[in-house]
Amino acid sequence: MASEQLEEYLESILDIEEREGIAKTSSIARCMKVAPASVTEALQTLADKGLVSYVPYKGANLTETGREMASKVKRRHRLLEVFLSDVLHIGEGNIHDEACKMEHTLSDETEYALCKMLNAPARCPHGSLIGPCDRQVGSCTECQDNPKLAAAYPLRQESLVPVTSLTPGQKGIIAFIRGDSGVVQRLTDLGLTLRTEIKLVRKAPLQGPVEIGVRKTRLAIDHAIADHIFVSAGRETS
Amino acid sequence: MPGGHGHNGHGHGHQFRHHGQIREYMVALAGNANVGKSATFNQLTGVDQDIGNWPGKTVERAEGILQHQGHRIRIIDLPGIYSITALSTEEQVSREFIAHDHPDIVVNIIDASALERNLFFTLQLAELESPMILAVNQMDLAAQKGISIDFLKLSTLLGVPVIPTVAIQGKGMAELSDAIVTAIRTRPKPHVILYGREVEDRIQKITALLPVKAGDYPARWTAIKLLEGDPDTVWEVKKESPDAVTAARTFGAELETMHGEPVGTILSGERYHAAEQMVADVVTIQTAGQQEMNVTEKIDRLALHPFLGYLLLIATIGGLLVWTFIIGAAISEIMLHYLSLLAPVEPLISGSVTDIVFNGAWTGFVAALTLIIPYVIPFYLFLALIEDSGFLTRFSLMLDRGMHKMGLHGKAIIPLVLGFGCTVPACLSCRIIESPKQKFLAAFLVTLVPCSARTIVILGVVAAFVNIWWALALYLFDFILIVVLGRIAFRVLPGESVGMIMEMPDYHVPSVPVVVGQTWQRTKSLIWIVLPSYIVGSIVITALYALGFLEPINTLLSPVTVLLLGLPVMTGVVFVFGIIRKEMTLLALAAIFGTTVFSTIMTPVQLIVFALVTMLYVPCISTILALAKEFGWKKTLGITALETGLAIVCGAIAFRLLSLVM
Numbered sequence: 037m038a039s040e041q042l043e044e045y046l047e048s049i050l051d052i053e054e055r056e057g058i059a060k061t062s063s064i065a066r067c068m069k070v071a072p073a074s075v076t077e078a079l080q081t082l083a084d085k086g087l088v089s090y091v092p093y094k095g096a097n098l099t100e101t102g103r104e105m106a107s108k109v110k111r112r113h114r115l116l117e118v119f120l121s122d123v124l125h126i127g128e129g130n131i132h133d134e135a136c137k138m139e140h141t142l143s144d145e146t147e148y149a150l151c152k153m154l155n156a157p158a159r160c161p162h163g164s165l166i167g168p169c170d171r172q173v174g175s176c177t178e179c180q181d182n183p184k185l186a187a188a189y190p191l192r193q194e195s196l197v198p199v200t201s202l203t204p205g206q207k208g209i210i211a212f213i214r215g216d217s218g219v220v221q222r223l224t225d226l227g228l229t230l231r232t233e234i235k236l237v238r239k240a241p242l243q244g245p246v247e248i249g250v251r252k253t254r255l256a257i258d259h260a261i262a263d264h265i266f267v268s269a270g271r272e273t274s
Numbered sequence: 275m276p277g278g279h280g281h282n283g284h285g286h287g288h289q290f291r292h293h294g295q296i297r298e299y300m301v302a303l304a305g306n307a308n309v310g311k312s313a314t315f316n317q318l319t320g321v322d323q324d325i326g327n328w329p330g331k332t333v334e335r336a337e338g339i340l341q342h343q344g345h346r347i348r349i350i351d352l353p354g355i356y357s358i359t360a361l362s363t364e365e366q367v368s369r370e371f372i373a374h375d376h377p378d379i380v381v382n383i384i385d386a387s388a389l390e391r392n393l394f395f396t397l398q399l400a401e402l403e404s405p406m407i408l409a410v411n412q413m414d415l416a417a418q419k420g421i422s423i424d425f426l427k428l429s430t431l432l433g434v435p436v437i438p439t440v441a442i443q444g445k446g447m448a449e450l451s452d453a454i455v456t457a458i459r460t461r462p463k464p465h466v467i468l469y470g471r472e473v474e475d476r477i478q479k480i481t482a483l484l485p486v487k488a489g490d491y492p493a494r495w496t497a498i499k500l501l502e503g504d505p506d507t508v509w510e511v512k513k514e515s516p517d518a519v520t521a522a523r524t525f526g527a528e529l530e531t532m533h534g535e536p537v538g539t540i541l542s543g544e545r546y547h548a549a550e551q552m553v554a555d556v557v558t559i560q561t562a563g564q565q566e567m568n569v570t571e572k573i574d575r576l577a578l579h580p581f582l583g584y585l586l587l588i589a590t591i592g593g594l595l596v597w598t599f600i601i602g603a604a605i606s607e608i609m610l611h612y613l614s615l616l617a618p619v620e621p622l623i624s625g626s627v628t629d630i631v632f633n634g635a636w637t638g639f640v641a642a643l644t645l646i647i648p649y650v651i652p653f654y655l656f657l658a659l660i661e662d663s664g665f666l667t668r669f670s671l672m673l674d675r676g677m678h679k680m681g682l683h684g685k686a687i688i689p690l691v692l693g694f695g696c697t698v699p700a701c702l703s704c705r706i707i708e709s710p711k712q713k714f715l716a717a718f719l720v721t722l723v724p725c726s727a728r729t730i731v732i733l734g735v736v737a738a739f740v741n742i743w744w745a746l747a748l749y750l751f752d753f754i755l756i757v758v759l760g761r762i763a764f765r766v767l768p769g770e771s772v773g774m775i776m777e778m779p780d781y782h783v784p785s786v787p788v789v790v791g792q793t794w795q796r797t798k799s800l801i802w803i804v805l806p807s808y809i810v811g812s813i814v815i816t817a818l819y820a821l822g823f824l825e826p827i828n829t830l831l832s833p834v835t836v837l838l839l840g841l842p843v844m845t846g847v848v849f850v851f852g853i854i855r856k857e858m859t860l861l862a863l864a865a866i867f868g869t870t871v872f873s874t875i876m877t878p879v880q881l882i883v884f885a886l887v888t889m890l891y892v893p894c895i896s897t898i899l900a901l902a903k904e905f906g907w908k909k910t911l912g913i914t915a916l917e918t919g920l921a922i923v924c925g926a927i928a929f930r931l932l933s934l935v936m
Contacts, residue, residue: 224542225357241580258773
C-alpha cells in the first residue's frame with residue numbers, strides 16, 4: 037500500500053476513534069468512500085506494520101505508533117488548511133481536498149516553517165484543534181524568536197493532549213503552552229508552569245470555561261485559552 | 275512590646291508624613307485576590323475609619339487608620355493581584371504604589387491553604403525590597419485541610435516576621451498590629467531569594483552595570499525586569515545605562531536558548547521552584563483532613579450545573595428585581611409617608627428665604643434617605659453576600675459564554691452587577707479586565723446599566739404613576755440595548771479580545787463583619803455625595819427658579835424636549851440638573867412643578883419617555899469624571915455624546931409609538 041493511502045487510513049481511524057471509541061470497518065469504508073473489502077485488506081496491512089490493533093468483525097484501534105503518525109498528518113492537514121485559506125485566500129470549499137493531497141508530501145522542515153509563519157495557529161478554518169508539534173519546545177514564543185529551526189530541538193518523548201480533552205478528574209503534567217507571551221505569562225504567574233501537575237476539575241457546557249486544579253487552587257480558564265495548554269495525560273482519579 | 279515607644283529618630287525622615295503633632299506611618303496590604311485582605315483591613319481599621327473614599331478618587335485602594343500603641347498608622351488596601359509583572363492596571367497600580375510612595379511596611383497577606391501560589395507573589399514583592407511582614411491568613415481553613423505550617427522556619431527563610439491570622443474571626447490581629455509597630459522601628463527587609471545559577475549569575479552581572487538606585491526601583495529588581503525585557507524598564511534605563519540594557523538583551527537570548535522558554539516564563543518558573551522548596555520545608559500535611567474540602571465541590575455541583583446552575587442564576591436576578599420593584603418600593607413609600615408627617619416634603623417656590631432653604635434641604639434629605647435605605651443598602655448587602663460567599667465568581671463562569679457575544683468574558687459580570695448600585699465604582703472595577711479593549715467596552719456597557727439612581731427615577735416616575743409593568747419594560751429594554759450595543763461596539767472598536775482566566779475561590783459562610791464592612795464602605799461613599807448634592811441641589815433649583823433663571827434654558831432646549839420628545843417645556847432644565855445626579859431629575863421636577871404627584875403634570879406617555887431619556891442620556895458628572903480618569907476625555911466625551919443621541923432617538927421613537935397605543 038502506498039504511504040499516502042496508508043496515512044489517509046490512519047487519519048480516518050483517528051477521526052472515527054475520537055467519535056465512536058473504536059473504528060468499525062463499515063465506518064471506515066463510509067468515511068473513505070471505498071468498499072468494506074478493501075478496508076479489511078488495508079487494516080490487515082496496517083496491523084502487520086504495527087500501526088493498528090485490528091480485531092476482525094469488531095474494528096480497529098490505533099497503536100501508540102499509529103496514533104503518532106496519524107496526529108502528525110492531521111496536524112499538517114490543518115496547518116495547510118490555515119495556510120490555504122488565510123494566506124492564499126482559497127475558497128472554503130476547496131481547502132480540505134487541497135490539503136488532503138499536500139499533507140503527505142510535507143517534510144518536517146516545511147511543517148515547522150509553516151507553523152512559525154502562521155504564528156502557531158490553534159485551530160483550522162473548520163474549528164478543529166491543531167495538535168502541538170513533536171519537538172521539545174516549552175512555548176511558541178521561543179520558537180518564534182529563535183532564528184534556528186524547530187528541527188534543532190530534540191523530539192518529544194511522550195504524546196501530548198490539550199488539557200480540554202482530559203476527562204473530569206484526570207490529571208496531566210504541563211508539557212507545552214501555545215500562544216503569545218502575554219497569555220503564557222499570565223498562565224505561568226498563576227502557577228501553570230511547565231512540568232507542573234494539573235487536574236481537570238470540570239468543563240462548563242457549550243465550550244464554556246474549564247476549571248483546572250493547580251497548586252491547591254482552582255482556576256476557571258476560557259476554553260480557547262485552555263486549548264493551548266498541552267499536557268502529557270496521567271491516570272484518572274475520582 | 276511596651277506601649278507608646280518613641281517615634282523619633284528611627285527610620286528615614288522623608289518617608290514619614292505628618293499629621294498634626296503625631297507622625298503618621300503608612301502600611302500597605304498586598305496579596306492575591308481572595309486571601310482575606312478586606313477582612314484584615316476591616317479588622318485593623320474598623321474603629322477609626324477614614325472618610326475620604328470618594329467615588330472616582332481613591333476607590334482603587336481603600337484607606338483607613340489604625341491607632342495602636344499611640345501610633346497613627348494609615349492602612350492602604352491595594353487591589354488583589356497574583357503577580358507584579360504589570361500586565362494589568364491593577365498590577366501596575368500596586369507596583370507603582372510600593373515603589374513610588376514608599377510605604378513604611380508592606381503587609382503581605384497570604385492564604386495558608388494555597389501557600390505555593392501565594393509565596394510566588396511574596397517572592398516578587400520581596401524583590402521590591404520594602405520592609406515586609408507576612409500575615410498567613412485563613413489558618414482555620416488550612417487546619418481543616420490538615421495543613422500545618424512552621425512559622426518560625428518560614429520567618430527565618432524569608433527574613434521577615436510571620437504572623438498566623440484568621441482575619442474573619444479577628445484572630446491574630448493584635449499580634450499583627452504589634453508586629454507592624456515593631457517593624458516600623460526595625461524595618462525588616464526580606465532576604466534576597468537567589469535563583470538558579472545560570473539565571474542568578476546574569477542578574478548579578480546586569481546589576482553591576484546599574485547605578486545603586488535606578489529611579490524608584492532597587493537595582494536587582496531593575497536588572498530582573500531588564501532581563502525579562504519589560505518595555506517600560508528598558509525605556510527608563512536606556513538613557514542612563516545603555517550597557518545594562520544591551521547586556522540584558524544578550525543574556526536574555528542566551529537563557530531562552532538554554533531553557534527553551536521566554537525569559538519571563540523562566541523567571542516565573544524559578545520563583546515557583548523557590549516557592550515549592552519553601553513549602554516543602556515548612557509545611558506538613560496530614561491526609562486525614564483531606565475529605566473536608568468537598569463542601570465546595572458539592573455546592574459547585576449545583577451552582578455550576580448546566581441546568582440547575584442557570585436556574586439559580588435566574589432566581590437570583592429575579593429576586594433582586596422583586597426586591598427593587600415591590601419590597602424596596604413599598605419601604606420607600608412608607609418612609610416617605612412618615613417623613614412627610616414631620617415636615618411637608620413639598621417644595622416651596624415662594625415665601626421667605628429661610629423657608630425656601632429649609633424646605634429645599636429637607637426635601638433633599640428625604641429624597642436621599644428614601645434612596646439609600648430601601649435600595650442602596652439592601653443591594654450592596656446582597657452584593658457583599660454573593661461576593662464574600664464565592665457565588666459571584668460562579669456567576670462569572672456560568673455567563674462567560676454569553677459575554678463572548680459582546681466581546682467580553684465572564685469577569686465583566688462583576689462590574690456590570692456593581693453598576694446596579696453605582697456606576698462610578700463599577701467603571702473603576704473594570705480594571706479587573708486585562709485587555710484595554712475589553713476594559714473600555716465593559717465600562718461603556720456599565721454606564722448603561724440602570725444604577726440605583728436611575729432605578730429610583732423609573733420607580734418614582736413610571737412605577738408610581740403609570741404602572742409597574744411599564745417600569746419593568748423599561749428595565750428590559752435597557753438590558754436588550756446593552757446586549758445590542760455591546761455586540762456593535764465589539765465589532766467597531768479596535769483591539770483584541772482575550773479570554774477569561776479567573777481563580778475559583780472555595781465557598782465559605784459570609785462573615786458578618788466583612789459583609790457589613792463592605793456594604794458600609796460602598797454606601798458611605800454614596801452618602802457623602804448624595805446628601806450634600808441633594809440638599810445643595812434642591813436649594814439651588816428652587817432659588818434659580820424663584821429668580822427666573824430657568825426660562826432661557828428651557829427655551830433653548832425646547833426643540834428637543836417639546837418637538838422631538840413631546841415633553842413639557844419645563845423638563846429642559848430638569849435634564850440639565852440630572853447631569854449632576856440622575857435622581858436630581860425627580861427633585862427638580864417636584865421643585866419646578868411644585869408637586870410630587872407627577873401624574874398631574876405629565877401624561878403616562880410623557881412619564882415613560884421622561885424616564886427612558888433620563889435612563890439613557892449623559893452619564894452623571896461623577897461617572898464622566900471617573901471615565902475620563904480611566905480612559906481620557908476623548909473616549910469619555912464620545913460615550914457622552916453617543917448616549918445623549920441614543921436617548922433622544924429612543925425617546926422620540928418611544929413618544930411616537932406609545933402615543934399610538936396609549
